[in-house]
Structures are given as C-alpha cells and as structure tokens.
Amino acid sequence: MNWNKNLDELLGIAKKAGEAILEIYNSDDFGVEVKGDDSPLTKADKMANEIICSGLLDLFPEIPIISEENKQIPYSVRSKYPHFWLVDPLDGTKEFIKRNGDFTVNIALIQNNVVIGGIVYTPVTEDLYYAYRNAGAFHVNGGTKTPLASKxxxxxxxxxxxxxxxxxxxxxxxxxxxxxxxxxxxxxxxxxxxxxxxxxxxxxxxxxxxxxxxxxxxxxxxxxxxxxxxxxxxxxxxxxxxxxxxxxxxxxxxxxxxx
The missing domain is CATH 3.40.190.80 (D-Maltodextrin-Binding Protein; domain 2)
Structure with missing residues (x-):
C-alpha cells in the first residue's frame, strides 16, 4: 500500500466513522450492551466499526483487519500476517456514555509486529491526528495542518x-x-x-x-x-x-x- 497516496481516503474513513458516532452521541438512545469482559458496547461502536472495516476493505482488500468489535482471529492465523489494520472504532466508550467528549476513532497499520502508521480522530472537536513511520506526525483542524512536536x-x-x-x-x-x-x-x-x-x-x-x-x-x-x-x-x-x-x-x- 501507499500511505501518502491514500491518506485523504484514510482520513475520510476516520471522519465518516466519527460522524456516525456523533449521530448516536446526540441522540437519546445509545443502545448500551455489556460485553463478556464487562466493558460497554453501544450502537456507535458498531456503526463506526462497520464504516471503518468496509472502507478499509474497499481500499485495501488484501490487508486483514483486527478490530475490537470484530470476532477475534485465532493466533495461528493472524501470526502469519505480514501487515494488518488494528482498529478501535470508538476508544473511550465509557467517556462517550458520560458525554464528556473524551473519545476517539483509532486506526493503525501494523507491519511485522511494529506500528508504522496511525490515525486518531476526535469527533466532538473534529481534530485529526496522523503519523507514518519516519514521515512525522501532524494535527489537522479546520483546514490547518500543524506538525506535532512533544516537549x-x-x-x-x-x-x-x-x-x-x-x-x-x-x-x-x-x-x-x-x-x-x-x-x-x-x-x-x-x-x-x-x-x-x-x-x-x-x-x-x-x-x-x-x-x-x-x-x-x-x-x-x-x-x-x-x-x-x-x-x-x-x-x-x-x-x-x-x-x-x-x-x-x-x-x-x-x-x-x-x-
């Protein structure tokens, strides 16, 4: 795959998932369920997961996806993946339910057990963050792109x-x-x-x-x-x-x- 060539589409997938999350966030029905590990699951988790997985498969049908909300793939199978997408469609479901805005959409690209690319989108503030190995990290909001530098x-x-x-x-x-x-x-x-x-x-x-x-x-x-x-x-x-x-x-x- 070519990260830079497909960056706009990848960022668009994260934003589209975020828009679906906000629809539920601003509704009166989160559809909260409890998973086997006692963590919450909402309609927003499911909708965002569907948008991300279908979008990634359309762009890169040859790259597998591991997502929190998909059925987990046996290690005997996924251990042979040279690269794959690692997805959390709604990170911070508890914060989502509390309506405090502190939740994100997370999409990462893993190669040989190392993360080489990542996108994080914050639906409430419309902040996009992304990075690729040896290519820098950036923040985008309102059309303004800013390089990130830790202190x-x-x-x-x-x-x-x-x-x-x-x-x-x-x-x-x-x-x-x-x-x-x-x-x-x-x-x-x-x-x-x-x-x-x-x-x-x-x-x-x-x-x-x-x-x-x-x-x-x-x-x-x-x-x-x-x-x-x-x-x-x-x-x-x-x-x-x-x-x-x-x-x-x-x-x-x-x-x-x-x-």
Whole structure:
C-alpha cells in the first residue's frame, strides 16, 4: 500500500466513522450492551466499526483487519500476517456514555509486529491526528495542518504534567506519580492521553493497568513521530503488536525525555 497516496481516503474513513458516532452521541438512545469482559458496547461502536472495516476493505482488500468489535482471529492465523489494520472504532466508550467528549476513532497499520502508521480522530472537536513511520506526525483542524512536536524534559524537573485516565487511577500509578517532583495531574480519557504528550501539553502518561493493543497502536506512532516514546514498563522496550494475547503490558508514555 501507499500511505501518502491514500491518506485523504484514510482520513475520510476516520471522519465518516466519527460522524456516525456523533449521530448516536446526540441522540437519546445509545443502545448500551455489556460485553463478556464487562466493558460497554453501544450502537456507535458498531456503526463506526462497520464504516471503518468496509472502507478499509474497499481500499485495501488484501490487508486483514483486527478490530475490537470484530470476532477475534485465532493466533495461528493472524501470526502469519505480514501487515494488518488494528482498529478501535470508538476508544473511550465509557467517556462517550458520560458525554464528556473524551473519545476517539483509532486506526493503525501494523507491519511485522511494529506500528508504522496511525490515525486518531476526535469527533466532538473534529481534530485529526496522523503519523507514518519516519514521515512525522501532524494535527489537522479546520483546514490547518500543524506538525506535532512533544516537549523536551528531564524526569527530575519540577512540576511535570502527568496525564492520568479519568477512569483508571490505581495504586501503581499513584506510586509512580509520587516519585516525581511536584507533578501536576492532567485528567483525560481514551487515546487523547497520548496526543496531549505529542502536542507538547504534557510530559508523562503512566498506564500501569491493563489495556488492549487497539487502545494504543494509532496514538503510539503519533507520539513516536512527534519525538516521544511508549515503553514497556518491565522490559524498557517499545510496545509491540500482534502478540498471542492482544493485551498490552504496563507501559509509560513519554514526551521527548532527555537522558
């Protein structure tokens, strides 16, 4: 595939999914169900998933799709994928249900277990973020395209801005925060937590709690191309994808940390 050649169509798919999400968001019926893992599922998740999957298959029928809302593919099959799309059609369903605007559409391209391209769209604010490996990260709103650059910092700086989930602030995360020098906490939901770092508006995002691969991939490449990194808390290595179990290890996302 040619990312640059098809970028407008890819961004259009994300925006179309976002428009469908907003239709439900502004309605009186979210159609909330509870999945097997006790997480919520709405009409918006389903509609966005259908739009994204059909749009990607129309453009690239040869590239498989792994989505949170599709039937999961056996590892024996997907382990042989040289590349695939990794999709979260509505990241932040809990935030969607709360109507606080902190939810996104996430579309990532994975190659050989590494994320190489990503698109994140915020339906309420109409902010588009995208990146491709070694080609930079960008923010688009209202026709204005701006390169993204995360902020340089040292871990012992005073008053670092630490992004924490609205829904997940546990003991391990609190311990991490307590080790910093007078940090300031910033509360956001969904993959917006990565984008705040990529935009230069915060320095750290510790996620010492479970996430799935589709929660992080698209935003990870955007942060990386903006100068940041997303590191496995145990190994010190970047997150990888298409593992046998599609659950991420605990990780910490950094803006442009200085050694």
């Amino acid at each position: 340089p910092f040292h871990l012992n700086d005073i008053g670092l801005r630490v992004v924490c989930s609205r829904s997940h602030l546990n003991e391990d995360t609190q311990h991490f925060v307590d080790g910093l020098n007078q940090p300031n906490l910033v509360s956001r939901g969904s993959s917006l937590k990565f984008l705040i770092l990529a935009s230069g508006d915060a320095e750290l995002y510790p996620r010492l709690a479970p996430t799935m691969e589709w929660d992080t991939a698209a935003a990870q490449i955007i942060l990386e191309e903006a100068g940041g990194k997303v590191i496995n808390e145990e190994t010190g290595q970047p997150l990888i994808y298409n593992k046998e179990v599609l659950r991420n290890p605990y990780f910490v996302a950094y803006a442009k940390v200085q050694e």
